[in-house]
Amino acid sequence: MNFIEIFLNKEDKQPLYYQLYNYLVQGIQSGSLPAGEKLPGKRTAAGQLGVGVNTVDEAYQMLVAEGYVTARPRSGFVVNQLGQVVAPLPPTAVTEAPAPKKETIWRHSFASGGNDPTLFPRKMWNRLFREVLAEEPRLFEHGEPTGDIGLRTAIAGYLQGYRGVQCQPAQIVVGAGLEVLLGFLARLFAGSAVAVEDPGYPKAAHILANGGLQVVPVPIDEEGMNPEKLAASGATLAYLTPSHQFPTGVVMPVARRTKLLRWAASGQHVLIEDDYDSEYRFDARPLPSLQGLDGEGRVVYAGTFSRSLAPSLRIAYLVLPFWLLAQWQQMYGDYACTVSRPEQHTLARFIQGGHFYRGLNRMRNTYKKRRNLLLAALQTHLQGVEYTTQNTHTGLYFVLYLPGKNAPLIAQKAANASIKVRALNTYQRLQTTYPNTNHALVLGYGGLADEEIDDAAKALCNIIKQG
Amino acid sequence: MNFIEIFLNKEDKQPLYYQLYNYLVQGIQSGSLPAGEKLPGKRTAAGQLGVGVNTVDEAYQMLVAEGYVTARPRSGFVVNQLGQVVAPLPPTAVTEAPAPKKETIWRHSFASGGNDPTLFPRKMWNRLFREVLAEEPRLFEHGEPTGDIGLRTAIAGYLQGYRGVQCQPAQIVVGAGLEVLLGFLARLFAGSAVAVEDPGYPKAAHILANGGLQVVPVPIDEEGMNPEKLAASGATLAYLTPSHQFPTGVVMPVARRTKLLRWAASGQHVLIEDDYDSEYRFDARPLPSLQGLDGEGRVVYAGTFSRSLAPSLRIAYLVLPFWLLAQWQQMYGDYACTVSRPEQHTLARFIQGGHFYRGLNRMRNTYKKRRNLLLAALQTHLQGVEYTTQNTHTGLYFVLYLPGKNAPLIAQKAANASIKVRALNTYQRLQTTYPNTNHALVLGYGGLADEEIDDAAKALCNIIKQG
Numbered sequence A, B: 001m002n003f004i005e006i007f008l009n010k011e012d013k014q015p016l017y018y019q020l021y022n023y024l025v026q027g028i029q030s031g032s033l034p035a036g037e038k039l040p041g042k043r044t045a046a047g048q049l050g051v052g053v054n055t056v057d058e059a060y061q062m063l064v065a066e067g068y069v070t071a072r073p074r075s076g077f078v079v080n081q082l083g084q085v086v087a088p089l090p091p092t093a094v095t096e097a098p099a100p101k102k103e104t105i106w107r108h109s110f111a112s113g114g115n116d117p118t119l120f121p122r123k124m125w126n127r128l129f130r131e132v133l134a135e136e137p138r139l140f141e142h143g144e145p146t147g148d149i150g151l152r153t154a155i156a157g158y159l160q161g162y163r164g165v166q167c168q169p170a171q172i173v174v175g176a177g178l179e180v181l182l183g184f185l186a187r188l189f190a191g192s193a194v195a196v197e198d199p200g201y202p203k204a205a206h207i208l209a210n211g212g213l214q215v216v217p218v219p220i221d222e223e224g225m226n227p228e229k230l231a232a233s234g235a236t237l238a239y240l241t242p243s244h245q246f247p248t249g250v251v252m253p254v255a256r257r258t259k260l261l262r263w264a265a266s267g268q269h270v271l272i273e274d275d276y277d278s279e280y281r282f283d284a285r286p287l288p289s290l291q292g293l294d295g296e297g298r299v300v301y302a303g304t305f306s307r308s309l310a311p312s313l314r315i316a317y318l319v320l321p322f323w324l325l326a327q328w329q330q331m332y333g334d335y336a337c338t339v340s341r342p343e344q345h346t347l348a349r350f351i352q353g354g355h356f357y358r359g360l361n362r363m364r365n366t367y368k369k370r371r372n373l374l375l376a377a378l379q380t381h382l383q384g385v386e387y388t389t390q391n392t393h394t395g396l397y398f399v400l401y402l403p404g405k406n407a408p409l410i411a412q413k414a415a416n417a418s419i420k421v422r423a424l425n426t427y428q429r430l431q432t433t434y435p436n437t438n439h440a441l442v443l444g445y446g447g448l449a450d451e452e453i454d455d456a457a458k459a460l461c462n463i464i465k466q467g
Helices: A016-030 A040-051 A052-063 A122-135 A147-164 A178-188 A202-210 A228-230 A254-269 A321-331 A341-352 A354-379 A407-416 A450-466 B018-031 B042-049 B053-064 B122-135 B148-163 B178-189 B202-210 B229-232 B254-267 B322-332 B339-352 B355-381 B405-416 B450-466
Strands: A068-072 A076-079 A172-175 A192-197 A214-221 A239-240 A271-275 A299-304 A316-320 A389-390 A397-402 A440-444 B068-070 B076-079 B174-177 B192-198 B212-221 B237-241 B270-274 B297-304 B317-319 B388-390 B397-401 B438-445
Touching: A016 A052, A040 A052, A040 A172, A052 A068, A052 A076, A068 A147, A122 A341, A147 A299, A147 A341, A147 A407, A172 A178, A178 A202, A178 A299, A178 A316, A178 B174, A178 B355, A192 B388, A202 A239, A202 B178, A214 A228, A214 B076, A214 B192, A239 A254, A239 A299, A254 B122, A341 A354, A341 B339, A354 A450, A407 A450, B018 B053, B042 B053, B042 B122, B053 B068, B053 B076, B053 B270, B068 B438, B122 B339, B148 B174, B148 B297, B148 B317, B174 B178, B178 B202, B178 B270, B178 B297, B178 B317, B178 B322, B202 B212, B202 B237, B212 B229, B229 B254, B254 B270, B339 B355, B355 B450, B405 B438, B405 B450
Parallel strands: A192 A214, A192 A239, A239 A271, A271 A299, B192 B212, B192 B237, B237 B270, B270 B297
Antiparallel strands: A068 A076, A172 A316, A299 A316, A389 A397, A397 A440, B068 B076, B174 B317, B297 B317, B388 B397, B397 B438
């Protein structure tokens, strides 16, 4: 063979040697360059192609390295017998990505997970990030698997002081969101049954199921998860939101907390306390955590900075009881922490410098104002309609109870009017459970701007009045 | 009861109402404030304590919210019957964290995973991060579950151009390290058997096992995983490092690749291609990926920026075949991407601006120099010893084969002299497999500074000569 008919394009963004390599691979795969065929010598080839010898050499070396040809002393480069090559055929399998989920653009959104990203302290974050990059020489080496000690210490300080959590930094595991951390946790108990609140947070149930746990919905009542039904469920773990039950907003009273702790202690069971939204208690200091009442080490405490900083930062944490640390270490001791070290160190400085606490106060005031605006707007626009609001003290959502009204129908009509709102019963899997879920809407206000609230409430209330 | 004997300390960092609250909780839990006991009215209490009424009110509201007391119309605040409280007893369970693994400080480290964190482009990263924070208004809202489109497009461009991967941005899933991504992947095939290379990368086997797969070691030979033994293993997935097998450095020839692809295509099996270290091919362009040869969509391609940027950034990715996207979406469609959006956008700009490619070239030259220094040092210091170096063209490690020498013993003696090096057979689980693993060391040089290499090699070679 000779290379005279091969055209290499010097204008192409692919380098010449790579063009040559591709040409020869195609020839070998198609059979036009059969096994045993000798390639021209490098100098000859270079002359025929009008390129340098180095170019040919690079292409030949790649072919050798990949096993397409063999370099034989004296006889040069010879095409190998490849067996039957799986050529890049037109694939028979699926060749298109599933259509991405279209994000609906809502006129108004009462989503319970809404928050206000404009409250994020960009300037301070940027400043601290720059400091971290300038001042920490070992930042780009491997860090500690459960998170660097500075951040774990800062988180422990916050949890001790503000959430009544009994913990040392050694008990804390930092990770890139509760999806990852609850997923890892689930693997430690693979095959076990975990009770989840019903109605409850569907995503948590989904994460725990993905991790290999058997998910058992257990009804809640007006004090949270029912302990008798939990005991009867056969579960050995329970996932709870005691500070502010999702989606009802129920705050679990201490007697109920005690009963659940006793269930866990007596059976060596585990309570997973998701302290979601606990930062946002408006009318009194936040309730201390369930973990803080636990003298037996049966609680895994879970928290996140998604709501107190930004959901797009992906920083969350678990507090593990001591006995669980060794198991965690055995499974995940060689895993790198899933939060980047520059961001870990930035957050540590952010907390230690007091910026986190000041930011929380600012956010709490902002959201409290929105809650008040929404309550006032409901009062105005629901005149003549029987309603009550429930559990308005904590978190960025509350329940609007509308006796006699069909809440799912109202939510549907609202959706038709481009207003996002969910009926309480859509979080429910079981038949008999929390009262009146068919007559209640879950109203989130974290994502509503102050000046939007009255309009949004008015539009929703008009639908309620018709519904 | 009255509150005259309660002392609230105004100098304490705990607010007064919280001190009062704590005092009353202790009384209720200890029984000194029994069920049915009436608390003093707020004004009376405030007078007795010498504090404002608001302070008492906040404490009482917390007690009510938590269920310790009930506010009864006209009779005031009455202590509830709590049942038997699980008081914070001295816990019977483990109460100390396991001692953290001590990091050994080595005089010289030939660790295969070593790299040079000082090569990280701090200034450019900082500049781009600042730009991202300043210019992207929606950065702190939720992003796309599989990673934002800008980064996925940049990664797809790199993989198409430099790794011969056939992919669209829609096939890419970005995540905080391969621990997370391979763990998620494993859950999609829970219970299946996955073949891993033997000798092979122990961490990958560990991750896949943690994810619920049954791990089956399959021997490699001098071309990589043995296809007959793979077929006999009963596995339906195989984890491979074809570009640069870990730890032997074997580059899989195209005929072998073809056979493995045929195994996967004929049985609807899945090959997981970990393209670890493929950026560091020194003597020719990097080999195209196995994925690029696959016309049947049977390859999941896995890559990371740990080695090409920094391990502490935690950014990795998978390229999924189209048919797998729908399953991924079903399991993880509601999971947030585990890499923070500020870092995703910074990396996207870093790649799109060409900095990544320039950085790779710089790193490649740095590491190539180190490899050459190490090869030269071995030549000097191993005079008179029979040895060969194997697979030195790619990656930040190679194999030093020492016929007749006891490599595990040498590694042990080296450890005693504070030199970290591993014998090839320590990565091996099966008896008969890759040749001479007892006579070979794996030498990593990515973490050795230029000026250290000769000393390190000399010290190791002296031990080899004795061993």
